[in-house]
Amino acid sequence: MSKSNGNILEIKDLCVRVGTEEVLNHIDLEIPDGEVHALLGQNGSGKTSLMMAIMGFSEYEVTHGTILFQGKDITESDVCERARLGIALAQQRPPTIRGITLRDILAYVFRNEDNPEKKISGLAVSSRLELFLDRDINHGLSGGEIKRAELLQLLALSPIFSMMDEPDSGVDVEALSLMGELINRLFTSDPDHPVHRKAGLIITHSGSILRSFPIDKAHVMVNGQIGCSGNPTILMKHINNFGYDSCIRCMGAR
Amino acid sequence: MVLNDADREALTVTGVYLGSTVRSATIVVCDLAQVCLENNTRGFELMPISSALERYSWLREQYFFKALPADLDETVSRCAKEVDPLGFFLHVDKGVKIALPVQAAMYMKNEDIVQMIHNVIILEEDSELQLITGCLAGHEIKTGTHIAIEEQYIGKNARLVSTMVHAWGSEQFVYPHTGTVVEEGGRFESNYVSLRPAKHFVSNPQSWLIGKGASAKYLTVVLASPGSVIETGGTVYLNAEDTSAELAHRGVCTGGVMNQGGLLVGTASCKAHVDCAGMLLFCGEGGYIESVPGLRSMHPDARMSHEASIGKIAPEQVQYLMSKGMEEREAISMLIRGFLGTDVEGLGAELDGQIAKIVEVAGHGED
Numbered sequence: 365m366s367k368s369n370g371n372i373l374e375i376k377d378l379c380v381r382v383g384t385e386e387v388l389n390h391i392d393l394e395i396p397d398g399e400v401h402a403l404l405g406q407n408g409s410g411k412t413s414l415m416m417a418i419m420g421f422s423e424y425e426v427t428h429g430t431i432l433f434q435g436k437d438i439t440e441s442d443v444c445e446r447a448r449l450g451i452a453l454a455q456q457r458p459p460t461i462r463g464i465t466l467r468d469i470l471a472y473v474f475r476n477e478d479n480p481e482k483k484i485s486g487l488a489v490s491s492r493l494e495l496f497l498d499r500d501i502n503h504g505l506s507g508g509e510i511k512r513a514e515l516l517q518l519l520a521l522s523p524i525f526s527m528m529d530e531p532d533s534g535v536d537v538e539a540l541s542l543m544g545e546l547i548n549r550l551f552t553s554d555p556d557h558p559v560h561r562k563a564g565l566i567i568t569h570s571g572s573i574l575r576s577f578p579i580d581k582a583h584v585m586v587n588g589q590i591g592c593s594g595n596p597t598i599l600m601k602h603i604n605n606f607g608y609d610s611c612i613r614c615m616g617a618r
Numbered sequence: 619m620v621l622n623d624a625d626r627e628a629l630t631v632t633g634v635y636l637g638s639t640v641r642s643a644t645i646v647v648c649d650l651a652q653v654c655l656e657n658n659t660r661g662f663e664l665m666p667i668s669s670a671l672e673r674y675s676w677l678r679e680q681y682f683f684k685a686l687p688a689d690l691d692e693t694v695s696r697c698a699k700e701v702d703p704l705g706f707f708l709h710v711d712k713g714v715k716i717a718l719p720v721q722a723a724m725y726m727k728n729e730d731i732v733q734m735i736h737n738v739i740i741l742e743e744d745s746e747l748q749l750i751t752g753c754l755a756g757h758e759i760k761t762g763t764h765i766a767i768e769e770q771y772i773g774k775n776a777r778l779v780s781t782m783v784h785a786w787g788s789e790q791f792v793y794p795h796t797g798t799v800v801e802e803g804g805r806f807e808s809n810y811v812s813l814r815p816a817k818h819f820v821s822n823p824q825s826w827l828i829g830k831g832a833s834a835k836y837l838t839v840v841l842a843s844p845g846s847v848i849e850t851g852g853t854v855y856l857n858a859e860d861t862s863a864e865l866a867h868r869g870v871c872t873g874g875v876m877n878q879g880g881l882l883v884g885t886a887s888c889k890a891h892v893d894c895a896g897m898l899l900f901c902g903e904g905g906y907i908e909s910v911p912g913l914r915s916m917h918p919d920a921r922m923s924h925e926a927s928i929g930k931i932a933p934e935q936v937q938y939l940m941s942k943g944m945e946e947r948e949a950i951s952m953l954i955r956g957f958l959g960t961d962v963e964g965l966g967a968e969l970d971g972q973i974a975k976i977v978e979v980a981g982h983g984e985d
Contacts (some may be wrong), residue, residue, distance in 0.1 A: 443940040444949075452941070457936050462895075463956025472952070517942060532799050586891055 372525055372563045373418070376520055378429035379447075380417045385444040387413040389588040391429070395525075400551055400564045402574070402596050404584035406608045411567045412456060414585070415527045418565075419453045420446045431527070450524035454501060454514035456567075460502045465514055467497040473520045483520070491516040491546060507534025515546050526564040532573040544576025551577075571600040584611050591615045621646065621653060625727065625756070631813060632752025632783035634723040641750075642718040645706045648725045649733065652704065661714035662747070663707070667736055670707030677707065681738050685769035685797030686824065693765045693793040694772060696734070703736040705766075708749070712773075719781075724753040726762050726790075735766040741776040741804075753794070755787040755814075762787065766794040766814075774920040775803040782809070786816035788845060794821050802829025802858070810838045815846035815874065818960045822851035822879070827888075834863045836880075839958050840944040844873030844902045851879035856888035856920065865892040865907070868958050873902025881912040884920030896928040897957055 373395040380388035388410050392465055395401050403411040414599070417424040418431060420443040430439045438446055467484060474480035488494045491512045511531050518526050531543055547566075554560045566573065574596055582596035586605070591611045592599075621629075624635050625648070636644060636654065643664045646654035652666045663670075670677055688698040697703070706722055724735055755762060766785075772778050778798075786792055800806050806825060825834040834854050842848045854863040867878040878894040896907035911924035931953050939949035968979055 419941055421941075422933070440945070443937050444943060444945050447941050447943040453940070459932065459938050459939070461935050461953065461956060463959045464939075465954060468952065468956070469939070472944060472948075473942060521942065 369394075370396050371421070372434055373565075375418070376430045376432070378417065378431065379427045380413060381425045381427050382413065382423055382457070386427075387424070388417060388587055391588075392515075392589055393583065393590060395563055395565065397563055398553075398561050399580040400561065400566065400578075402579045402582040403565060403567045403585060404569075404582055404603060405611075406572075409585040409608075410588040411585050412529055413588070415453055415529055415565065415567065418446075418527065419443060419451060423582040447521070452509070452518050452521045452523035452526050454518050454526070454528040455569075456529035456533070458502050458510065458514060460500060462500055462503075464501050464502050465498050466493065466516070469501060470497075470520050473517070487516050487519055492542065508536060508539045511535055511543060512539070512546070515543065515550070518550055519546065524562055525530060526562065528566045530567050530569060532568055532570055540572060541576065544573065547573070547577050559603060571596075571604070573602060584608075586611050586615045589615070619812075623726065626923070628756055628813075629656065629725065629752055629773060630656040631654075631785050632723065632754050633750050634721045634752040638719055638721075639723045641716075642716050643720045645734065646720070646723045646725060647704050647706075647733070648676055649727050649731045650704065655958075657749065659716060659718070662710040662716060662720075662745075665707050667707045667738060668702055669773065670738070674702065677738065681740065681769060681771065682736075683769070685771065685799050686767060688796055690795065694767060694795055697736055697765055697767050700734055700736070700925070704734060705736040708737070708739045710741045710745040710747050710768060710776075710927075711742075712742040713744045714742075716748070719748040719750045721752070724751070724766065726755045726759060726764060726766065726787075727755070729759055729761045731762045733762070733764045735764070735768075737766070737768045739768070739770045739778070741770075741772050741778055741912045743773040744775050748779045749781070751780065751782045752785075753782065754785040754791075755764070755790055759877065760787040760789045763791045764793070768794070768796040770796065770798040770806070772800045772804040772806055772832075774801045776801075777805040777807075779811070780805045781811075783811045783813060783933040784816075784819075785813040786819070787814075788817060790816040792819045794823075795807050796821075796823035798823070798825040798834065800827050800832040800834060801823060801950070803831045804829060805832070806834045808834070808836045810836070810840075810850075812840040812848070813921065815841055815843055815848055816874065817845060818847045820849045822853060824852075825854045825863070827856050827863065828858055829861075830858050831860045833861065836863075836865045837868070837959070838866070838878075839868045840870075840876065840956065842869065842871040842874035842905070844874040844900075844905065846874035847877075848874065849877040851877075851881070852892075852898065853881045854890065854949055855881065856882065856884045857886055859887050861886065861888045863888075863890040865890075865911070867894040867896075869894075869896045869907060870895060871898045871905060871907050873898045873905040875905060876907045878907065878909040879912070880924075881909075881914065882922055882924075883914045883916065884922050885916045886920035887917060890922045892924045894924075894926040895957070897954065898930055 375393040378391040579596040583593045642659040643657040865880040880892040883889040892911040894909035909926040913922040
C-alpha cells in the first residue's frame with residue numbers, strides 16, 4: 365500500500381538522458397494506488413523512455429529529479445531491485461537471446477514455488493504460447509506473439525505495478541480480445557471486487573486496448589514532456605479528431 | 619596403481635563415475651598404466667589396446683592409422699612410433715544397441731607425465747553406442763603432456779554419440795587427434811566440453827562421410843582463461859550423396875587466446891553448416907578470439923554455409939533478465955549457460971555443477 369499520499373508512483377521533475385540526447389524533460393507524474401494510466405503521444409515523444417527510466421535501465425541516465433515507488437526513493441536502484449519491489453515492464457521490442465527460452469525465465473520466476481512446471485504450462489496455455497516455451501526467447505515470434513510472451517511473464521511475476529509498452533500494436537482482432545482478457549487478469553487484485561485493481565501504466569497508439577480494458581487517466585507526451593492529463597476517452601477522441609499537432613501547438617502556446 | 623577416493627572424485631568432474639550402475643562399462647588409464655576395467659554388458663568388447671593388438675592380428679593392419687594418417691603431424695608421428703601404446707579398443711557387434719553409456723578416463727595423476735594414447739572404436743552395422751570420455755589432470759596437477767589418437771569406424775546405419783569432457787592443469791600441453799569414418803546412413807555426434815583449459819590445446823578432429831546419408835555433428839564448448847592457447851577446429855569431408863554435417867563452436871574467453879576453426883569439404887550432393895560463436899569477456903594481456911569457419915565446395919549440389927560472431931555479453935540482454943528479478947550475476951550466468959548450450963546427453967548433475975563453475979568464473983570477469 366502507498367506510503368506517499370496514496371500514490372504508488374511519484375515522479376518529480378525528472379530529466380533523463382540517453383547518450384548525449386535529453387529524452388525526458390522535467391516530467392511530473394503521479395499514479396495513485398489501484399489506478400491504471402495510459403501514456404499517449406507521437407513516436408519519439410518519450411513514452412518508452414519514461415517506462416525504461418521507471419524500470420531503471422542503465423542506458424536511461426537520470427540527470428535530475430526523483431522517482432518514488434510506494435514512497436521509497438528508487439532513483440538510484442538498479443533494475444533488479446525495482447523488479448523485486450514489484451515493478452515490471454512488458455517491452456515493445458524485447459531482445460532475442462540465444463540459448464535462453466521462455467521456459468527458462470519462467471522457471472527462474474517460479475524457482476521457489478511448488479510444482480513450477482504446472483504453473484508454467486498453465487500460463488502458457490492461457491496465453492496460447494505452449495509451442496513457444498522451449499524456443500529461444502523472442503526468436504522468430506510475430507509482433508502479437510511477442511506481446512503475449514511479454515504479458516505472460518508479467519502474469520508470472522505478478523507485480524504490484526505493471527507497465528506495458530504498446531500491448532495492442534501489431535495484434536490482430538482475435539488476439540486483441542485475448543490480450544484484453546489477460547491484461548484484466550494482470551490488474552485484478554480481488555476477483556470479487558473488480559473495482560479494486562493493481563496499478564500500472566500502458567502506452568497505446570491506437571487506443572484499441574481502451575475498448576477492452578478501462579483506463580483511469582491518460583497523459584499526452586510531447587517532446588519528452590507531459591503536455592496534458594485527463595479522461596482517456598476524451599483525450600483519445602480529441603487526438604483522433606485533431607491529431608497530436610494540436611497538442612504540440614497547445615504546448616507551444618504555454 | 620590403485621585409484622583412491624580423491625581420484626574417484628576427480629574423475630566425476632568429467633562425468634566418469636566408477637562403480638556406477640548407470641554405465642555399461644568402464645576403462646581408466648592413469649598416468650602410464652591401465653588401472654581399471656569393468657564390463658558387465660554383452661554385445662561389445664572393451665579392452666586395453668595392447669591386449670587387442672595381441673589378440674587380433676587384423677587390428678593393426680586394418681584399423682591402425684586408417685582414419686588418421688600416421689604422418690599427420692609431429693605429435694601423431696610420435697604416437698605412431700609407440701610399440702606398446704596405452705589406450706583402449708572398443709568393438710560393438712552388429713545390431714547391438716548399448717543402452718547405457720560406456721565411460722573411459724585418461725587420467726594424469728602426477729606431474730610431468732607424457733601420456734600417449736591410441737584408442738580404436740568400431741561400431742558394426744546397425745549398432746549404437748554412447749561414449750563418455752573424461753580426459754583430465756588431478757586437481758593440484760599443473761604440468762604434463764597428453765597426446766591422443768582416436769580412430770573411430772562407424773558402420774552402416776550405426777550411431778555413435780561421443781561426449782568428451784576435458785579438465786587440464788594450467789601448464790599442460792594437450793594434443794588430441796580424432797579421425798572418424800562414417801559409412802552409409804551412419805551417424806556421428808560429438809560433444810566436446812573443456813572445463814579447465816590447458817596451457818596449449820590443439821584439436822582438429824577429422825571425419826570422412828563415405829556412405830550415402832552419413833552425417834556428422836560436432837558441438838565444441840571451450841573456455842579460454844589467461845595464459846591458455848586454445849585451438850579448436852574440425853574438418854569434415856562430405857564424400858557421398860546426401861551426407862550432412864554441422865560444426866558448432868561455442869567459446870568463452872576470459873583472457874588467453876582462442877582460435878575457432880573448422881572446414882567443411884563437399885565433394886558430393888550434401889548439406890553442411892559451420893557456426894563459430896565467441897563470447898569475449900576479458901582480453902587480459904594480448905588475449906583474443908579468432909574465428910575462421912571455412913567451406914570448400916567441389917560439387918554443384920553441395921549446399922554449404924557458415925557464420926561467425928564474436929561479442930561480449932549484451933547489456934540490454936542482462937538488463938532484460940534483471941527486469942525479471944534476476945541479480946546481475948544471475949543474469950550473466952544464465953546468458954553464458956544459454957550461449958554455451960551444453961545440453962549434453964548422458965551426463966549427471968555433477969557435471970552441470972562444473973559447468974556452472976565456468977559460468978561463475980566468466981561472471982566474475984564482467985565485474
